[in-house]
Amino acid sequence: MTATLVFKALADPTRRSIIELLKKRDMTAGEIAEQFNMTKPSISHHLQTLQTAELVLSERNGQHIIYSLNTTVFQDIMMWMMNITGKENKE
């Protein structure tokens, strides 16, 4: 897990919206693109960014590529944040 890549990926509202869509169900690249007022290549690029950060996984199924969430990375980030907010163990 590379924190910089993860936070950069989460810093874009379109990418956060993609994550929120994938929270509900796995979706193909095309289904995701339909939800946005943006070209398919742009969405494809955002998916690439999310994938590089390991926030989403993809699997080809025939003509389609199905994207899904990878929640383990979120948990790593939450650990980091909990450590920051923890009043105790300030060291």
Added chain:
Amino acid sequence: MTATLVFKALADPTRRSIIELLKKRDMTAGEIAEQFNMTKPSISHHLQTLQTAELVLSERNGQHIIYSLNTTVFQDIMMWMMNITGKENKE
């Protein structure tokens, strides 16, 4: 709390290091700058970014400006993440 500003602020390793320093104790801008191989104006700019995201607070004390963590924003972000990772309530 503006998620985009918060994640952008967290996306830089220098800024995350500043946060980790402030976790241990409040520090002046100069003390923070000493810890990095970077000019004071650059650090000042990073502190500005953290402040805009409401991740840190500042207070002038004579010649010094003392920076401190604001953990409430971290908690908001953790809420968002927990909601994403939650298996239940997929809606």
Added chain:
DNA sequence: TCCTTATTTAGATATTTGTCTAACTATCTA
């Protein structure tokens, strides 16, 4: 009031990012 210390603001520059159009690759079906 003048000098020193602490910090920020301004302006410049190289790099990164988000978006687009055009072209390419992969798969299915007739």
Added chain:
DNA sequence: TAGATAGTTAGACAAATATCTAAATAAGGA
């Protein structure tokens, strides 16, 4: 094998970002 559909890659470009040096502001002390 040809055409249609799904998706990505390549290349261009404007906007945003991280960094620097130089200059400005703020506060304290002689």
